Amino acid sequence: MIELRHLRYAVAVAEEGHITRAAARLGIQQPPLSQQIRALEAAIGAPLFRRQPRGVELTAAGRAFVGKARAILRDTELAVEAARRASRGQEGQLAIGFTSSAAFHPFVTGVMREMREHAPAIKLSLEEASTGELIEAVEADRLDAAFVRSPSERLDNLTITHLLDEEMLVALPDHHPRARRDPRRRISLSSLADEPLILYRRPTGPGLYDSIIAACRAAGFSPKVAQEATRMVSTLSLVAAGLGISIVPESMARLETAGVSYLRLDRAAGLVAPLALARKKAPAGGTLGRLLAIVTRRVKDRAGV
Amino acid sequence: MIELRHLRYAVAVAEEGHITRAAARLGIQQPPLSQQIRALEAAIGAPLFRRQPRGVELTAAGRAFVGKARAILRDTELAVEAARRASRGQEGQLAIGFTSSAAFHPFVTGVMREMREHAPAIKLSLEEASTGELIEAVEADRLDAAFVRSPSERLDNLTITHLLDEEMLVALPDHHPRARRDPRRRISLSSLADEPLILYRRPTGPGLYDSIIAACRAAGFSPKVAQEATRMVSTLSLVAAGLGISIVPESMARLETAGVSYLRLDRAAGLVAPLALARKKAPAGGTLGRLLAIVTRRVKDRAGV
DNA sequence: AATTTGCATATCTTTTGCATATGGATCGTC
DNA sequence: GACGATCCATATGCAAAAGATATGCAAATT
Numbered sequence: 246m247i248e249l250r251h252l253r254y255a256v257a258v259a260e261e262g263h264i265t266r267a268a269a270r271l272g273i274q275q276p277p278l279s280q281q282i283r284a285l286e287a288a289i290g291a292p293l294f295r296r297q298p299r300g301v302e303l304t305a306a307g308r309a310f311v312g313k314a315r316a317i318l319r320d321t322e323l324a325v326e327a328a329r330r331a332s333r334g335q336e337g338q339l340a341i342g343f344t345s346s347a348a349f350h351p352f353v354t355g356v357m358r359e360m361r362e363h364a365p366a367i368k369l370s371l372e373e374a375s376t377g378e379l380i381e382a383v384e385a386d387r388l389d390a391a392f393v394r395s396p397s398e399r400l401d402n403l404t405i406t407h408l409l410d411e412e413m414l415v416a417l418p419d420h421h422p423r424a425r426r427d428p429r430r431r432i433s434l435s436s437l438a439d440e441p442l443i444l445y446r447r448p449t450g451p452g453l454y455d456s457i458i459a460a461c462r463a464a465g466f467s468p469k470v471a472q473e474a475t476r477m478v479s480t481l482s483l484v485a486a487g488l489g490i491s492i493v494p495e496s497m498a499r500l501e502t503a504g505v506s507y508l509r510l511d512r513a514a515g516l517v518a519p520l521a522l523a524r525k526k527a528p529a530g531g532t533l534g535r536l537l538a539i540v541t542r543r544v545k546d547r548a549g550v
Numbered sequence: 551m552i553e554l555r556h557l558r559y560a561v562a563v564a565e566e567g568h569i570t571r572a573a574a575r576l577g578i579q580q581p582p583l584s585q586q587i588r589a590l591e592a593a594i595g596a597p598l599f600r601r602q603p604r605g606v607e608l609t610a611a612g613r614a615f616v617g618k619a620r621a622i623l624r625d626t627e628l629a630v631e632a633a634r635r636a637s638r639g640q641e642g643q644l645a646i647g648f649t650s651s652a653a654f655h656p657f658v659t660g661v662m663r664e665m666r667e668h669a670p671a672i673k674l675s676l677e678e679a680s681t682g683e684l685i686e687a688v689e690a691d692r693l694d695a696a697f698v699r700s701p702s703e704r705l706d707n708l709t710i711t712h713l714l715d716e717e718m719l720v721a722l723p724d725h726h727p728r729a730r731r732d733p734r735r736r737i738s739l740s741s742l743a744d745e746p747l748i749l750y751r752r753p754t755g756p757g758l759y760d761s762i763i764a765a766c767r768a769a770g771f772s773p774k775v776a777q778e779a780t781r782m783v784s785t786l787s788l789v790a791a792g793l794g795i796s797i798v799p800e801s802m803a804r805l806e807t808a809g810v811s812y813l814r815l816d817r818a819a820g821l822v823a824p825l826a827l828a829r830k831k832a833p834a835g836g837t838l839g840r841l842l843a844i845v846t847r848r849v850k851d852r853a854g855v
Numbered sequence: 856a857a858t859t860t861g862c863a864t865a866t867c868t869t870t871t872g873c874a875t876a877t878g879g880a881t882c883g884t885c
Numbered sequence: 886g887a888c889g890a891t892c893c894a895t896a897t898g899c900a901a902a903a904g905a906t907a908t909g910c911a912a913a914t915t
Contacts, residue, residue, distance in 0.1 A: 247626065248553040250872090265892060277873045279893065289630050291637030296893065298881040306637035308832060309691050313629035317622055321552065324618035325594050332596030332611035386614050527613060555903090570861060582904045584862065601862065603912040 249321060251285040252314040254278060255293060259311040263300045327386035334389060335531040337367040342379040342391035345477045346445070346453065347520055350496040352409060352543065353392050359539050367532050383523050389533045390524040394453055404526050408544055410517040413457075414498050414507040416481060417490040424506040434464040434514035441471030441489035445480045453518055457492050460516040481505055494518035554626060556590040557619040559583060560598060564616040568605045632691035639694060640836040642672040647684040647696035650782045651750070651758065652825055655801035657714060657848065658697050664844050672837050688828050694838045695829040699758055709831050713849055715822040718762075719803050719812040721786060722795040729811040739769040739819035746776030746794035750785045758823055762797050765821040786810055799823040 257267040258278070268278040286292050293307035303311065330340065339360075347353050360369065372379075372388065379391035384402055393405075415437065417424055423432070438461075446454040461468040471489040474480040477497060484491050485504035495518075498507045510516055522540055529537055562572040563583070573583040591597050598612035608616065635645065644665075652658050665674060677684075677693065684696035689707055698710075720742065722729055728737070743766075751759040766773040776794040779785040782802060789796050790809035800823075803812045815821055827845055834842055 246555070247630065248555060250551070250553060252626075263892080273872090274874055275893075276875085276895080279895090281872080283894090289633050289637075291634055293633065298892075300892075304637070305640055305832075305836065306633040309636040310629050310633035313625065313632060313691075317625050317629065320618065320622050320625065321557075324615050324622065325552065327618060328594050328598065328611040328615035329596055331614040332594075332609070335610055386618075527610075531610065568861075578903090579905055580862075581864080581906085584864095586903080588863090603861075605861070 247285065247288050249318065251281060251288075252318055254281050255285060255307075255311055256314050256318065258282060258294065258301060259303055259307065262302065323385060323387070330386065330389075334533060337364070337532055338370070339367055339390075339532045339536060340370045340372065340388045341536075342372045342374060342382060342388045342393075344376050344379065344392065344394050345373055346394060346494050346497060346518065347392040348373060349499055350392075350411065350494070350520060352520065352547075356536070356539055356543060359543075360536060363539075364532070364535055367535070380523055383525060386525070390522055390536060393521055393523050394518055402526060403523050406522045406524075406540075408520045408522055408540065409547060410519050412495045413492050413510060413516045413518050414495055415490060415510060416484045416493050416498070416505050416507055418484055418487045419504050419506050420487070421490070421506070423508065429509075431509045431511045433511040434460060434516065435466060437490065438464075438466040438468070440469070442468045443472045443474060443480050443483045443489045443491045444470055445477045445491075445493075446473045446475070453494075456518075457516065460514055464514060492516065552590065552593050554623065556586060556593075557623055559586050560590060560612075560616055561619050561623065563587060563599065563606060564608055564612065567607065628690060628692075635691065635694075639838060642669070642837055643675070644672055644695075644837045644841060645675045645677065645693045646841075647677045647679055647687060647693045647698075649681050649684065649697065649699050650678055651699060651799050651802060651823065652697040653678060654804055655697075655716065655799070655825060656804075657825065657852075661841070661844055661848060664848075665841060668844075669837070669840055672840070685828055688830060691830070695827055695841060698826055698828050699823060707831060708828050711827045711829075711845075713825045713827055713845065714852060715824050717800045718797050718815060718821045718823055719800050720795060720815060721789045721798050721803070721810050721812055723789060723792045724809050724811050725792070726795070726811070728813065734814075736814045736816045738816040739765060739821065740771055742795065743769075743771035743773075745774070747773045748777045748779060748785050748788045748794045748796045749775055750782045750796075750798075751778050751780070758799075761823075762821065765819055769819060797821065 254267070254271065257271050258264055261267040261270060264278055264282065265275045268275040271278065282294065286294075289306070289310065291306045292304055293310055294301040295304055330338070341357075343353060357369065357371075360367065372382070374382070376393040379388065379393050380400065380403065382388040383391050384400070392408075415432065417440075442457075444454055444457060458468060472483060474483060477493065478500070480491050480493065481497070481500065481502045483489065485502055492510075522537075524533065524537075559572070559576065562576050563569055566572040566575060569583055569587065570580045573580040576583065587599065591599075594611070594615065596611045597609055598615055599606040600609055635643070646662075648658060662674065662676075665672060677687070679687070681698040684693065684698050685705065685708070687693040688696050689705070697713075720737065722745075747762075749759055749762060763773060777788060779788060782798065783805070785796050785798065786802070786805065786807045788794065790807055797815075827842075829838065829842075
């Protein structure tokens with residue numbers, strides 16, 4: 246029967262290209278390692294290594310196997326970690342993720358503050374990443390839940406709860422002629438057609454990027470994307486530097502960025518930044534249950550107001 | 551150290567909900583199984599099962615772990631299979647996949663025939679699936695190579711070689727007024743704007759579906775998709791039944807489907823069905839090398855003619 | 856209260872993974 | 886061309902660990 250030991254040994258031998266050296270690295274002697282490799286090859290029914298006078302070399306079968314073996318060993322580590330985390334979760338630990346654009350939203354910060362106050366014993370660990378990475382982390386049980394934007398792709402595995410829709414604002418340099426207008430008046434999206442646009446796009450996943458492009462298309466023009474930034478804050482820095490304008494969620498406007506003004510958009514633009522909570526579909530007990538209770542109550546309160 | 555044995559045992563116990571019954575299923579006695587489960591829990595540092603008077607029940611940690619354990623055990627099986635296949639490949643075995651729309655193409659059938667003739671000792675195993683499924687199978691080493699349509703998504707892992715572009719024909723019922731026209735004259739895509747269209751779409755992946763929609767958009771109209779079929783042949787049956795027209799690769803026209811006529815499209819439509827070969831990026835030796843040699847020679851020959 | 860059910864503990868047996876010692880093949884060097 | 890070095894394979898012994906048997910203990914059923 247094949248065991249993880251065989252995989253660990255095969256990977257070590259493949260990496261060292263030497264049975265003897267691999268044995269040293271594994272902290273065992275050479276003969277037993279030779280034995281185990283032979284046993285593995287017998288179980289598979291195919292040679293994984295070509296024995297050569299100066300070491301060993303992977304066969305085609307070996308390459309195919311060792312690649313997958315590495316993944317299996319990594320997955321095993323992850324499984325152990327996930328179990329540990331789930332167990333700690335029952336006793337008061339919670340790992341939460343945010344997209345960078347959600348981190349400053351008062352809803353999110355409010356929930357976190359309330360968790361701290363009402364259950365100070367629960368250790369919170371926070372992580373910032375893109376929506377795509379967060380979804381992946383929740384699926385892999387590396388996070389208990391994540392605040393994400395645009396629940397675009399439905400995943401059977403996850404429950405994605407829509408929390409609220411946030412208005413999006415136009416960010417433009419202070420010295421821009423439009424920045425002097427009455428700040429209460431709303432402007433139309435199409436009036437920005439000629440402005441160079443700076444957008445925020447993470448390497449993984451679509452997120453808000455596509456919604457903005459789509460809204461511009463709906464407004465009858467194709468935006469001139471002057472630059473793409475990988476972090477939302479750097480988008481604002483580029484705006485301040487006068488390279489163009491941008492469109493960001495309202496909560497980002499709370500960051501006092503010198504040199505940036507904000508304008509409200511016409512409601513007709515239909516441009517909103519949805520905020521959602523993603524979590525595993527499995528029954529949520531323990532600390533995650535506490536978080537969900539707080540979140541759902543706050544969503545209800547908002548609806549009432 | 552955690553071994554696959556622990557995972558196998560944990561999965562069995564989780565599925566049976568009983569240590570005793572799981573032991574029977576595993577062909578061992580109850581006490582050693584209890585021991586191994588304990589050892590696993592100790593290694594993880596968290597209990598996976600809640601011992602109850604009438605059996606055992608998964609904890610939250612247990613659920614997280616067992617789910618991943620199942621995947622790991624499956625992956626291990628796949629790794630072994632992949633290694634076996636790779637090994638057999640060296641000695642003369644080759645697993646090839648097709649999309650259903652490529653299976654009848656003379657290029658593909660020609661390559662297969664030549665393989666048979668020049669290397670009859672090589673055992674070919676063929677599989678038909680959608681482009682998406684085939685790509686996945688090649689990535690997972692379940693197939694050595696696959697003839698696919700539209701190499702849309704670039705994958706770091708794979709080499710996708712474009713082989714040729716095939717013309718696409720309009721398929722329409724015999725009794726359709728247009729079917730009586732001179733078969734040599736080409737018709738424009740836009741002249742089909744009002745016809746109900748029957749398209750072929752596999753549940754997974756885009757494939758030709760999107761190219762057709764895109765070409766119609768480019769021609770200035772949005773096609774009326776009357777029906778979608780999951781197999782290309784059933785598309786033709788629906789056409790024969792008079793439910794609408796369709797657009798299929800030229801090689802499909804070789805299937806003599808009673809009641810279906812074909813018309814050539816205007817070149818301006820720019821509607822072609824690309825045929826490509828997908829394979830792992832790894833150095834291709836053995837039987838796969840033979841196949842590649844035949845394929846590249848034939849591509850060159852075509853270019854010459 | 857008695858019986859059954861099912862996991863845990865204790866002790867013994869057997870398997871097997873690992874160590875030590877040695878043999879054999881190939882390469883480089885004198 | 887012989888010699889030593891390098892590296893894998895084979896042989897044998899030992900010790901750790903997986904598994905078997907017997908028994909204990911707790912909760913639920915009757």
